[in-house]
């Protein structure tokens with residue numbers, strides 16, 4: 001969890017600079033920077049819960065800014081689909097976990113992740129105003145492909161039941177409802 005949260009910090013910092021590079025509305029840039037701060041907090045929470053509260057130093061790769069189409073693909077996959085589903089999973093986890101403090105922390109993380117997912121959909125809406133119709137159609141396909149990848153990202157009860165991770169069957173149902181809602 002700590003490693004995933006830490007890589008989300010970098011992802012949102014890159015999102016903010018990419019949005020700024022392409023002249024996106026300042027509110028989107030600001031929300032991406034706030035999201036990076038959220039992810040920094042989530043990393044700290046995860047590390048506090050860790051038996052080994054140390055992470056390898058993170059890579060500071062200076063990447064060339066993404067093109068609009070690259071940004072759209074990444075946002076459609078990682079944000080609109082994966083982060084939306086992650087928010088649902090953590091919300092479920094927060095309700096299932098027994099320890100009250102952990103439940104409260106997970107509930108806050110779920111709210112933050114939901115706002116990040118919302119940001120992805122708002123970035124998607126802005127991109128729709130600057131992409132061609134063909135490129136917009138391609139994003140639909142990217143999202144559909146990403147939903148097919150969801151099973152690989154599921155954290156199940158078989159892994160760590162004491163932190164509120166759901167049983168495989170429940171998770172499958174959550175995913176089915178999410179995919180149906182997206183399709184609708």
Ligand SMILES: [Fe+2]
Nearest residue numbers: 005008039042
């Ligand atoms: Fe997070």
Ligand SMILES: [Fe+2]
Nearest residue numbers: 008112113116
């Ligand atoms: Fe997030």
